[in-house]
Amino acid sequence: FPDGKIKVIFVLGGPGSGKGTQSALLVKEHGFVHLSAGDLLREEQKREGSKYGELIAQYIKDGLIVPQEVTIALLEQAILKNYNKGATKFLIDGFPRKMDQALTFEEQIATSSFTLFFECPEKVMLDRLLQRGKTSGRADDNIESITKRFRTFIDTSMPVVDHFDKQGKVIKVSCDQPVEVVYDQVKKALSEKGV
Numbered sequence: 691f692p693d694g695k696i697k698v699i700f701v702l703g704g705p706g707s708g709k710g711t712q713s714a715l716l717v718k719e720h721g722f723v724h725l726s727a728g729d730l731l732r733e734e735q736k737r738e739g740s741k742y743g744e745l746i747a748q749y750i751k752d753g754l755i756v757p758q759e760v761t762i763a764l765l766e767q768a769i770l771k772n773y774n775k776g777a778t779k780f781l782i783d784g785f786p787r788k789m790d791q792a793l794t795f796e797e798q799i800a801t802s803s804f805t806l807f808f809e810c811p812e813k814v815m816l817d818r819l820l821q822r823g824k825t826s827g828r829a830d831d832n833i834e835s836i837t838k839r840f841r842t843f844i845d846t847s848m849p850v851v852d853h854f855d856k857q858g859k860v861i862k863v864s865c866d867q868p869v870e871v872v873y874d875q876v877k878k879a880l881s882e883k884g885v
């Protein structure tokens with residue numbers, strides 16, 4: 691994409707911190723296109739004829755980061771599809787969560803404007819995910835997978851947040867409050883950034 695043609699905001703935070711919930715609210719009021727890397731991977735996993743189905747299923751169950759080639763290709767495809775329909779503002783949720791992804795995406799697709807980061811105690815995220823697991827049907831909403839997801843978040847994904855933080859590009863919002871309260875903070879943070 692030519693420089694400045696699209697605006698990209700990354701939405702990061704631990705598993706269950708509320709990335710999807712807050713992104714959905716922003717779509718309603720701000721007209722962003724919301725792309726969840728996890729959702730795109732789950733769709734690809736189900737797609738008939740996908741050669742990555744089994745690989746994705748295994749990585750998700752183990753809470754590991756799917757090789758960047760797969761995820762970046764899915765994101766690029768989704769961005770392009772929406773861009774061709776006139777969209778220019780993208781919330782990219784749950785990505786990048788490994789340094790290689792962050793570098794490749796910014797080099798090949800677009801530089802992010804900033805990252806919205808949801809800070810959340812692990813206990814709160816655990817309770818939410820176990821609760822959601824009763825009905826979500828997600829293969830990784832069980833205690834074994836959740837434990838692995840937390841590990842990966844700390845070891846692999848936090849370095850990405852630190853990387854953008856060093857560039858002064860991280861907005862932190864505490865997620866341990868009711869959805870509306872978190873959303874008010876998100877909106878305040880975005881308006882300070884002129885969004």
Ligand code: UP5
Nearest residue numbers: 705706707708709710711727728750755756784818868869
């Ligand atoms: N909830 C939300 N906000 C609340 C609030 N303020 N108060 C009370 N409850 C609240 O929320 C989770 C649950 O909490 C929901 O039930 C919600 O109602 C409630 P949600 O908004 O879904 O949180 P989110 O942060 O989106 O949680 P999610 O489980 O989607 O986070 P993950 O980051 O774990 O999942 P994701 O889908 O992004 O990734 C899944 C897997 O895909 C990864 O583990 C990895 O294996 C793979 N992946 C890659 O390999 N590469 C990638 O680039 C991305 C993903």
Ligand code: MG
Nearest residue numbers: 709710726728
């Ligand atoms: Mg999500």
